[in-house]
Amino acid sequence: MEFTVDQIAQLLDGTVEGDGSQMINNLEKIQEGKPGSIGFLANLKYEKHLYSTHCSAIIVSKDFVPQKSYTTTLVKVTDPYSAFSKLLESYAELTKPNPLGVEEPSFFGNDSTIGEGFYRGAFSYIGKNCTIGDNVKIYPQVYIGDNVTIGNNCVFHPGVKIYSETKIGSYCEIHGGTIIGGDGFGFTPQADGTYNNVPQLGNVVLEDHISIGSNSTIDCATMGSTLIKKGVKIDNHVQIAHNVTIGENTVIAAQAGVAGSTIIGKNCVLAGKSSIVGHIELADNTTIGGNTGVMKSVIEPGTTLFGFIGFDVKAFLKSYSVFKKLPLLQDKLRELEKKQ
Numbered sequence: 001m002e003f004t005v006d007q008i009a010q011l012l013d014g015t016v017e018g019d020g021s022q023m024i025n026n027l028e029k030i031q032e033g034k035p036g037s038i039g040f041l042a043n044l045k046y047e048k049h050l051y052s053t054h055c056s057a058i059i060v061s062k063d064f065v066p067q068k069s070y071t072t073t074l075v076k077v078t079d080p081y082s083a084f085s086k087l088l089e090s091y092a093e094l095t096k097p098n099p100l101g102v103e104e105p106s107f108f109g110n111d112s113t114i115g116e117g118f119y120r121g122a123f124s125y126i127g128k129n130c131t132i133g134d135n136v137k138i139y140p141q142v143y144i145g146d147n148v149t150i151g152n153n154c155v156f157h158p159g160v161k162i163y164s165e166t167k168i169g170s171y172c173e174i175h176g177g178t179i180i181g182g183d184g185f186g187f188t189p190q191a192d193g194t195y196n197n198v199p200q201l202g203n204v205v206l207e208d209h210i211s212i213g214s215n216s217t218i219d220c221a222t223m224g225s226t227l228i229k230k231g232v233k234i235d236n237h238v239q240i241a242h243n244v245t246i247g248e249n250t251v252i253a254a255q256a257g258v259a260g261s262t263i264i265g266k267n268c269v270l271a272g273k274s275s276i277v278g279h280i281e282l283a284d285n286t287t288i289g290g291n292t293g294v295m296k297s298v299i300e301p302g303t304t305l306f307g308f309i310g311f312d313v314k315a316f317l318k319s320y321s322v323f324k325k326l327p328l329l330q331d332k333l334r335e336l337e338k339k340q
Contacts, residue, residue, distance in 0.1 A: 001025065001094060001095065002023045002024065002025045003024055004020060004021055004024070005018070005019065005020045005021070005022050005024060005056070005073050005075060006020035006021065008038065008057070008075060008087065009075045011086070011087070011090065012075065012077050012086060012087065013077065013078075014059070014062075014076055014077040014083065015062070015075070015076045016073060016076075017073065017074040017075075017076060018057070018072065018073030019073050020073065022056045022073060023036065023056075024036060024037065024038045024057060027039070027084075027088060027091060030046055030053050030058060031046065033054050033055030033056075033058075034054050034055070035054055035055075035056055036056055037054075037056060038056065038057040038059065038075075038087070039053065039055040039057075039058050039084075040058060040059040040060070040080045040083070041059070041060045041061075042061075042079075042081040047067070050066065050072070051066075051068045051069070053070075055072055056072065056073060057072060057073040057074070057075055058073070058074055058075070059074075059075045059077055059080045059083050059084050059087075060074050060076055060077075061077070061078070061079070061080055062078060064076065099121075099137065100117065100118070100119050101118075101119065101120075102119075102120045103120065103121050103124075103140070104122065105123060106121070106122060106123060106124045106125070106126075107126065109126055109127040109128035109129070109130065109146065110128045110129075111128055111129045112126055112127070112128060112129060112130040112131070112132070113130070113131055114126075114130075114132040114133075115132065115135070115136065115152065116134045116135070117134055117136075118134070118135070118136050118137070118138070119136075119137045119138060119139075121138060121139045121140035121141070121158070122140045122141075123141045124138050124139070124140060124141065124142045124144075125142070125143045125144065126138070126144045127144060127145045127148065127164065128146050128147075129146055129147045130144060130146070130147065130149070130150070131149045131150070132149075132150045133150060133151045133152035133153070133154070133170065134152045134153070135152055135153045136152070136153070136154045136155075136156075137154070137156065139155075139156060139157050139158045139160075141158050141159050142157075142159070142160045142161075142162075143160070143161045143162065144156075145162060145163045145165070145166070145181070147164055148162055148164065148165070148166050148167070148168070149166075149167045149168065150168045151168060151170030151171070151172070151208065152170040153170055154168060154170065154171065154172045154173065154174075155172075155173045155174070156174050157174065157175045157176040157214075159176045159177045160174050160176065160177070160178050160179075160180075161178070161179045161180070161182075162180050162181060163180060163181030163182055163204075163220065165181070165203040165220070166181045166203055166204045167203065167204070167205045167206070167225075168180075168206045168210075169206060169207045169208035169209075169210070169230065170208045170209075171208055171209045172206055172209070172210045172211070172212075173210075173211050173212070175213050175236070176214050176215075178212050178213070178215060178218075179216075179217045179218075180204050180212075180217075180218050181203060181204045181218070181219075181220045182217060183200040183219065183220065183242075184200045184219040184220060184226075184242025184243070184260060185219070185242070185260070186200055186242065198222060199222075200219070200220050200221070200222050200242060201222065201223055202220050202221025202224045202225055202226065202242070202243070203220050203221065203226070204218050204220050204221070204225065204227075204228070205226070205227050205228070207227075207228065207229050207231075207232075208230045208231075209230050210228055210230065210231070211233045212234045212238075213234060213236035213237070213238070213254070214236045214237075215236055215237050216234055216236060216237060216238040216239070216240075217238075217239050217240065218240040219240065219241050219242040219260075220242060221242050222242050222260075224243065225243075226240065226242055226244050226245075227245045227246070228240070228246045229245070229246060229247055229248045230248050230249075231248050232246050232247075232249065232251070232252075233250075233251045233252070234251075234252045235251075235253045235254040235272075236254045237254050237255050238253075238255070238257070239256075239257040239258070240258050241257075241258060241260040241261075241262075241278065242261070243260055243261040244258050244259075244260065244261065244262050244263070245262075246264050247263075247264055247265040247266035247267070248266040248267070249266055250264055250268040250269070250270070251269055251270070252270040253270060253271050253272040253290075254272050254273075255272055256270045256273065256274045256276075257274075259275075259276060259277050259278035259279075260279070261279045262277070262278055262279065262280050262281070262282070263280075263282070264281075264286075265281070265282055265284035265285070265286060267284055267285045268287070268288070269286075269288065271287075271288060271289050271290040271291075271292070272290045272291075273290055273291045274288040274289065274292045274293070275293045275294070276288070276293075276294045277294065280294070280297040280298075281297045281298070281299075282294070282297070282298045283298050283299055283300055283301040283302075283303065284301045284302075285301050285302045285303075286298050286301070286302070286303050286304075287305070288305050288306075289306030289307065292305055292306050
């Protein structure tokens with residue numbers, strides 16, 4: 001599949017500097033490109049590769065001014081990274097497989113329905129009373145329990161497990177090994193040191209345009225719903241506990257964990273290995289840095305938190321009370337130094 005540089009520039013609302021008639025048949029990194037490929041330059045620390053790249057074309061910012069001579073063709077756009085992402089998305093849409101029909105053996109429960117353009121892979125299981133929309137792709141070894149509702153244009157990669165009563169919107173993609181709707185971690189301690197199980201009677205609700213990476217888990221609610229709102233993107237190996245709410249367009253990186261009954265606002269960022277305790281709230285546009293533990297609510301929208309070292313809790317609380325005052329203590333120290 002080939003397109004001219006001019007056609008790609010038109011797709012990206014860009015302008016061409018160089019030979020727009022060249023044919024492009026592949027997408028490559030700027031430092032690894034070959035003739036016939038297109039790359040991008042968004043971070044100027046990679047600018048040196050522009051002057052030696054073998055890519056036929058490079059997507060750059062419309063404000064970019066080369067510092068040396070170069071041989072490639074430039075496609076100038078407003079945002080190179082977003083433009084290249086759009087190009088990747090278009091390429092993937094054109095080249096991705098589109099399996100249709102039913103592979104056997106597979107199971108389809110009583111009183112369940114599925115729309116047009118579906119695919120059900122071998123050894124997939126769909127329970128009873130399920131409602132599944134159009135153009136849904138269910139790959140091999142996917143399990144979907146009873147009374148599940150799924151919208152249109154969803155993709156469930158091999159080994160996904162969707163427990164009963166789960167509700168999933170349209171344009172959702174769930175990658176292999178992920179489990180949606182398993183029991184929340186609910187146990188009550190007893191006087192003798194044992195634990196009684198608390199039945200988890202709720203469900204999970206995923207709204208539209210949600211992506212979930214491989215081997216992540218989203219637990220069902222004790223009562224009500226664990227709610228993941230539209231546009232949320234979740235990485236691999238992420239744990240979302242029972243009764244959590246994740247706001248619109250929030251992104252969560254790998255190995256992050258959110259404990260039960262926490263409410264996370266919209267457009268938040270949880271970096272890798274971040275951890276959020278239960279029963280707190282994070283305001284909209286909150287950013288949590290990698291390995292950061294959050295132990296209390298964040299009230300102010302746009303807050304960024306970073307840093308956490310675990311040690312004895314009593315010592316930590318004493319240290320933390322001093323740590324918060326360090327800027328004030330520093331100011332006082334400077335005042336004393338001036339008086340000397």
